[in-house]
Structure formats: structure tokens, C-alpha cells
Amino acid sequence: MTAALFFEQLLNGLQFGVTLFLMAAGLTLVFGVMGLINLAHGSLYMVGAFACAAVAAATGSFWLGLVASIVAAAFAGALIEMTVIRRLYNRDHLDQVLATFALILIFSEGCRFIFGSFPLFLDVPAILAGPITLPGGLPYPIYRLSIIVVGGLVALGLYLLIAKTRLGIRIRAGEADREMIAALGVDIRTLYTIVFALGAGLAGFAGALVGALQSVQVGMGEPVLILAFVVIVIGGIGSIKGALIASILVGIVDTLGRVSLPSLFGLFMDPSAANSIGSSLSSMLIYVLMAVVLIFKPEGLVSQNG
Template identity: 95%
Template sequence: MTAALFFEQLLNGMQFGVTLFLMAAGLTLVFGVMGLINLAHGSLYMIGAFACAAVAAATGSFWLGLVASIVAAAFAGAIIEVSVIRRLYDRDHLDQVLATFALILIISEGCRFVFGSFPLFLDVPAILAGPVILPGGLPYPIYRLSIIVVGGLVALGLYLLIAKTRLGIRIRAGEADREMIAALGVDIRTLYTIVFALGAGLAGFAGAMVGALQSVQVGMGEPVLILAFVVIVIGGIGSIKGALIASILVGVVDTLGRVSLPSMFGLFMDPSAASSIGSSISSMLIYVLMAVVLIFKPEGLVSQNG
């Protein structure tokens, strides 16, 4: 592999990692602060993508679609929190898994009911279409580059929100001791709704950005959800910083593994078998990474208690 190709794959890995981060950030907040396993997080991602595609198709503006994706997903998240999730905080995780799994089915079929079963069209805006030439003569899609930048900005914004604002202090306090913060007069119910809607909005935003690159269809959220769970386990549950580190790590390891393993096996096997075995092993790679991290750091890379 040449240096340029390696660098390009590194960028691809980062971009993949950043989109994972947008999903994982909400998931880890909800899981860390509220102690809730939310399988329907992938459905919020899908809602974002569908809202963006529908609004972009109706108005012709991708940017309005992007705004709509955040609003729609956050709104859906708030409704779900008030109507369903709120009743689940005191239940055990199995009940939460069952209820949020039911939400996946309801939202998926609801989406199909409204939008039909054919994938929707959503393309990157004209200003971000096509490649840009990076230093060193490497062409790289502008849109992917912008995803990396936007993801970085969101990470920074979340850090400032959690570390520097009153809302952030309350979120951290709610994570540490739910009863005490309620006793101090903070409206914990509203706080939870806000956190859930924030996470949902981020997921919807990720869905819209990725939807323009991939395909907007029913069921698009579930594969990402699984990876997002891997990310929050590696990163340490409840930690935004951990989620950022872990998602970049997972993105880079997955991408580089996918590229280099088949050619490594190709050194001592015939190409067809090498490709087949290499791709099978590379798809396990992030789970191997997760296992290794958990052996040495059972609480994840960034532990909340340490």
C-alpha cells in the first residue's frame, strides 16, 4: 500500500468513526445518565434520514432537510421519552430492551406506511459534491471531509455543553445521583426529556448526513446501532470523550482491516480464497478489539469512576 492510499484510508476510517460518534454520543448519554438501554436509537437515526430526504425533495434544499432531520428526530425522541421511556427507568434492562425493540418495529412499519418500501433519494448538496484535491495530489470527496469537520465541531460543542454550562452540570449530577439532584429542586423529568431529545437529535443528524452518502431506507438504523453499542462499550459507558476516542478507533481499525487483511492473506493463498477469508476476518475485527479492550479495561477506555 502506498503512503497516499494509506492516508486516504485513514481519512475514510476517521469519517466512518465520526458518523459512529454522532450515534454513540446520544446512546452513551442516555445509557450513562438515565441508565436506559435504548434499542430504538437506530430508528431515530432513520427518522432523521427520512425527514431530511422528504424535506429536501419537497423544498429542493438539502440544508433545510438537515435542519428538519434534527428537529424531527429530537421531537420524536421527546414524544417517545414522555410516552414510553419515562415508564421504564425503574424497570430492569430486559423490560427496556423489550419495549424499545417494540418501538423499532412500530417506527419501521410506520415509516413504510408513510413513505412506502422503496428507498428514497437523497443526494449531497451541489456545493459539496465531487472530490477536492488534497495536498499531495490525492483526490478526496468533499462531502466526506465535511463530515469529519462537522463531527469534530459537534464533539467540541458537546464537550462545552457538558463541561461549561448549567445544563451540563445538571446532566453530570443526574448521572452521579438521581435522587439527590431531584431533592435539590432540579426537575429531573424535564432534564431526562432534554437529554433524550438531544441524543435523538444527534442520531437524526447523523442519519441525514449518512443518508445522503448511502441509502435512505427502512431498517437502515439497526446495523449502525450495533456498532454504536460496540463503541460505547469500548469507550466507557456514559463518557462522551470515551465515545469519541472509541468511535475513531473502531472506524480506523475497521477500515484498515478491511483493506489490508485480504492482501495480507494474499501473500500465501490464492487471491479468491484470500479475499473471502480476509473479508470474513476483517468483519470480526472490531469485536476482537472490543474483547481485548474489555480484558484490560473492563469499564472501557474512559471510565466514569476513575
């Protein structure tokens, strides 16, 4: 692997990690504050992608589509929190899994009914189309680089929200002792709805950003949901900082593994076998990473208060 290829794949891994963070940040907030296992989080990612594609197609503006993705996913999140999720907080995790799995089916069939079974496509806006030349003469897509920058800004915004605002104080207090802040007069139901809608909006935003890199289709959120759960386990449940670190780590390990392992096995195997074995092992790397982290740090890389 040449230095240029390594640096390009490192950037791809960083971009993948940033999109994972947008997905996992909301999930870890919901899990940490509410103690809720929300399997429908991937469906909110899908809702954001479809909303962006539909609005962009109707208006010709990708930017309006991005706004629509956040609004649609946050509205859908607030709606299901008030109508379904609110009844699950005091139920055991099996009930939460079954109820949110049912929501996956409802959202999938609803999107299929509204938009059809065929995938939709999002065009990258003209200002972000094409490559940019990085130091060293490496061309790299502007859009992917923009995702990295936007993800960093979102991470900074979440940090400021959680650490510096009154809402953030209430969210952190809700993680520590929800009964106590309820006794102090905080409307815990409203707080939960806000947290859930915030997480849903982030998921929808991630879906819209990724939708311009791949097709927008029914079921696109489930594979990302699995990776998001891996991220919050590695990073530490309830920790935004941990989710950011773990997302970047998972993105880089997954991307570099998919590129380097087939080449590595190709040094002493025929190309077809090397590609087959390398691809199979590369898909396992993030789970090996999760196992190693759990062996040495069962609570994750960053504690819940991190």
C-alpha cells in the same frame, strides 16, 4: 498498499468514526444519565434520514433537510420519552429491551407505511460535490471531509455543553446521583426529556449525513446501533470523550481491516479465498478490539466522569 491508498482509507475510517460518534454520543448520554438500554436509538437515526430525504425532495434544499432531520428526530425522541420511556426507568433491563425493541418495529412499519418500501436517495449539495486535492496530490470527496469537520465541531460543542453550562452540570450530576439532584429541586423528568431529545437529534443528524452517502431505507439504523453499542462499551458508558476516542478507533480499525486483510491474505493464498477469508475476519476486528479493551480496562477507555 500504497501510501496514498493508506491515507485515503485512513480518512474514510475517520469519517466513519465521526458518524459513529454522532450516533454513540446520544446513546452513551442516555445510558449514562438514565441507565436505560435504548434499542430504538437506531430508529431515530432512520427517522432523521427519512426526514432529511423527504424535506430535501420537497424543497430542493439539502440544508433544510438537515435541519428537519434534527428537529424530527429530537421531537420523536421527546415524544417516546414522555409516553413510553418514562415508564421504564425503574423497570429491569429486560423490560427496557422488550419495550424499545417494540419501538423499532413500530418505527420501521411507520416509515414503510409513510414512505414505502423502496429506498430514497439524497443528493450531495453542489457546493460539497466533487473532490478536493489534499496535500500530496490526493483527491478526496469534499462531502466526506466536511463530515469529519462537522463531527469535530459537534464533539467540541458537546464538550462545552457538558463541561461549561448549567445544563451540563445537571447532566453530570444526574449521572452521579439522580436522587440527590431531584431532592435539590431539579425537575428530573424535564432533564431526562432534554437529554433524550438531544441524543435523538444527534442520531437523526448522523442519519441525514450518511443518507447522502448511501440509500435511505427502512432498517438502516439497526447495523449502526450494534456498532454504537460497541463504541460505548469500548469508550466507557456515559463518557462523551470515551465515545469520541472509541468511535474514531473503531472506524479506523474497521475500514483499514476491510482494505488490508484481503490483500494480506492474497500474499500466500489465491485471490478468491483471500477475499473471502479477509472479508470475514475484517468484520470481526472491532469485536476483537472490544474484547481486548475489556480484558485490560473493563470500565472502558475513559471512566464515566471522563
